[in-house]
Amino acid sequence: MSLASQLYRLQTTELQMREKRRVLKETAARLNHNADLTAAEEELASLASRLEVARKHQRKLEWEVDDLNTKIRGLNDKLYGGSVRNPKELVSLEQDVQSIKRHLAGKEEQLIEAMDVTESIDAEAEVLRQKVATLKAAWEQERPGLQELKDSTEAEVTRLTEAVLTMRDAIGPERAQHYDRLAAAKGVAMVKVEQGRCKGCNLTVPAGLWQRARVGDMVECGSCGRLLYVE
Secondary structure (H helix, E strand, C coil): HHHHHHHHHHHHHHHHHHHHHHHHHHHHHHHHHHHHHHHHHHHHHHHHHHHHHHHHHHHHHHHHHHHHHHHHHHHHHHHHCCCCHHHHHHHHHHHHHHHHHHHHHHHHHHHHHHHHHHHHHHHHHHHHHHHHHHHHHHHHHHHHHHHHHHHHHHHHHHHHHHHHHHHHHHHCHHHHHHHHHHHHHHHEEEEEEECCCCHHHEEECCHHHHHHHCCCCEEEEECCCCCEEEE
């Protein structure tokens, strides 16, 4: 196998290894973290906090309504129980009852509004709870396949890594370093010549250069500086 063929094979294998490492990273991340599920759980937690605040506010209003009703009953007992006979006191008691009833009406209106808010948030939370449950179930079903993909990809990365090391040993450190410098500078070190054109810059390659590349020499494109490979 010519040097150019060895280098092109090395590049192909390294690109495969890079892609497998990307897949491995994404798969491992997906195994450990489900972004959709996390977002839904965070939204549900936020909604649960709002629901608790709404329920506390509703309970507070319920207590206030109960307290006002208790006061009204107490005043009515005095007003109609016969213990108070003074007309002025009776008028004062009646005024107090009416004042508290007006206050009670306002509190009852607030309570109805609070109950509506609590019910609305609770309904929204129930939808989210179902969504979280669905996402969890789907993730649990997906995880065995993800684990299998992770294991097989890890094995493939190991195989490709070993293959790359073997190829680099065969090429030699000096040529491998030259290849690495080009790869770092150009993205890829080697490009094919097809129909007389360099596929890196799409410019015509002098016949003498691509003919040398065809026999396997280490030849650089005069335009883009990449190594040329002819099948």
